[in-house]
Amino acid sequence: MDKKETAKLIVERLGGKENINLVTHCATRLRFDIKNKQEIQEENLNNMDEILGIVDKGRQYQLVMGPSVNLFYNEVTPLLNDENVKETNDKDIDQGEVEDGNISWFTKVLNYISGAISPVLPVIIGAGMINALLSVAILFGLSSEGGTYVTLSTLASTGFTFLPVFVAFSAARKVQVNEYLAAFIALAMVASFNQIDGMSLFGLALQNVKYANSIIPVLAMVPVLKIIDTWISKILPSQAHFTIKPVILVLIIAPIMMFILGPSGSFIGTVLADFCIWLMDKAGSLSMAVMAGFHSITVMFGVHYLFTPIMVNEVAETGATFVLTRALCANFAMAGATLAVAIKSKKSKNKQIGYSSFFTAILGVTEPALFGVLIRLKRPLIASCLAAACSGLVAGLISLKAYAIASPGLLALPIYIAPGANGIMNMVAAIGIVVLSIVLGFVFTWFIGFKED
Template sequence: MTENQRIAKEVIEAVGGKENIQSVTHCATRLRIMVNKEESIDKEAIENIDKVKGAFYNSGQFQIIFGTGTVNKIYEEVAALGLTESSTSEMKQEFKKQGNVFQRTIRTFGDVFVPIIPVLVATGLFMGLRGLLTQEQVLAVFGLVPADISANFLLYTQVLTDTAFAFLPALVAWSSFKVFGGSPVIGIVLGLMLVNPALPNAYAVAGGTADPITMFGFIPVVGYQGTVLPAFIAGFAGAKLERWIRKRVPEYLDLLLTPFLTLLIMSILSLFLIGPVFHSLEEVVLNATVWALALPFGLAGLVIGGLNQIIVVTGIHHLFNFLEIQLLANTGVNPYNGIITASVAAQGGASLAVAMKTKSKKLKALAYPSTLSAFLGITEPAVFGVNLRYVKPFIFGLVGGAAGGFFGNIMGLEASGMAVTVIPGTLLYLNSQIIWYLLTNIIAISVAFVLTYFFGYSDKMKDELEA
């Protein structure tokens, strides 16, 4: 018996014997075994087997790390003992069925949003740079004023900063259709319907310069620029509906009827049911925020700073443009900005902790740019690409936001403008408040970073999620 044959036999015995094994496959470094009962696995015995570099169990799948090259040889010997083989893609499909509802939901949420993170990172950088370059204080360094900036240049920068978020529902619906087994091109069209220029622009409605269209006398309909959940739900339902229709129409009518019926039904549901529900939610959240801003003893900062990024996840945060405009118009200052900058900075702090702690080059390459984007005021890449995928970093980011928001609120931070936070937002506090503004961000970042680094992330979490 060769050494690898012995190792294969020991592995099978340690995971509970052949009767506890459903199927086996491998990737570049790990032997992956679908098991029936976790309690039948002797993990200590596994880790004492020669050539084993680590092992972990997650939702029905037991993975043994052997390393590149070695795993191929061990797999051949394991398969030779008569176990059922499975392709990696088949096992991934089976793995998706494993775990509790929360685990499966987070995994699926990540599958939908990770592909669109790069363009959100780029857009975040564009927004941050545009915010810096168009500020009066920065222009003054070069002897310029805002009126000196070419209108065509501003238009170009608007194209750079607005496109991804204006058409975000199309990106989300496309990715949702792809993940849930529908036709991505139908998802793109459905998402574009949600932001069709014929509909009142969501940002204009939030800013009070446009009104929703009233359908059937009682349903408010607007465009859904910048939203996430309506497009996600529409993409999920649309993909399932398309598959249901495709199974029931004759093949010779499939090309004609399936996309027609899918888009017709989903456009009605999305514009007249899914969208209006979230539009009504916007009003509830806005009224609740106005109430929270009036809380004493720093509680406004604690509550809003802690909850703001949850609202970002829903995609309805653009409604606060209206609140900030009202605050500036009525009082000349914007205390809301001083609080939410903490929530933004904290998510960047959590993402930075993940970037510095992980040994994965791929995750570092995602987390570092996402962190920079957050520090320039755009948290979507950090939230959807990093923190929310591993849950704890997102939660600790909320804690950091609450801590920073509490401090900023206690110190009475009031911005002189709106729409920029963290690094670009510094330009809104170039007065006696600048020290308190910087400390607010430092506190938010530090709390989120420390909690995430020591308690919120490990590469084991990454391995389990990405199995």
């Protein structure tokens, strides 16, 4: 089928456009907020070759489509009723046809964080890759004081400096409160109240807080904004919602952010960064082995986004991230495992999926390999996790760190170039870990074996 026909079948088997509240997408998944899951034809969806896997996370229903997910998204959105979607989004969907009462608070928090961070990943990866390319350019003679370097470096740093604004906007969209008010508060914190001494409000001194680069304060702020918005909407007459409510919201949430959420969120971020430094210094090899070994499992359940605030804080506080290396080990271990499946399989379909998933995995997009090959055949998943743990152990022993954030793949290896004259040796070490991960993933899968049926 072409993508248009596939999109029609997807909408139909999800219960029709009337059963879909909202559709978004990340790097590989279509993410649907569903009204009534009883209407979903899951078996029929599983039988579609274009769908590599299904992840059911509370009210959100995710279809793994691979790197071409945006093409499917562009075909799905015209099939949905804009008026119906808008009407649904204006309601408190926790009170809709599908109740969240059976979903744990932990799952709700995970859904919130992943929904807030996922749309912002292109900014994080884009800014990180610009920094990586600049590191390569310096090796080939580009001056770090020249206009080109300064301009592109400023462009990349803007992505991270104002990252809280982007996260606030997407988080507000996730919880369905005004995105522009959330972005306004975040922008005020970053642009006007970032690490300035001597400021006060109502006669009380404001703490010196680092808001730039820090996304934890805004992740805490947006749900509070939603609660206040819901409360004000109930007591204010509807005629005052447009003019009075925004003023009240800003005057309430801004002091809460300045006195409580900002300082506490910044403190949590600093603690997380210090914890990562402690892990690297005291338990580097073992901690990296564990994180790398379980990385595929965290991707499978969508909880890998919890590491993004940690990595952002690492880079903001120390200039490098130790935690990102877990994904380097795991991504290439999965690539090695899928290559073994492709070569050893007898069925042409498994060979085709294996080879295509191998190439996407080495470029940093592993969900086609994870859902299309490893989970389906089971034993290769175990083999890849063991391989990732072994290469993670080695990466921990050499304290391998990345100096920007991007999805670890061949094209992103320059993020491992360290500052200084010998910075290229850190990338050479990363290449060694890549080779080790692929070889171990291949060998473990080959000898553990798998059943094609």
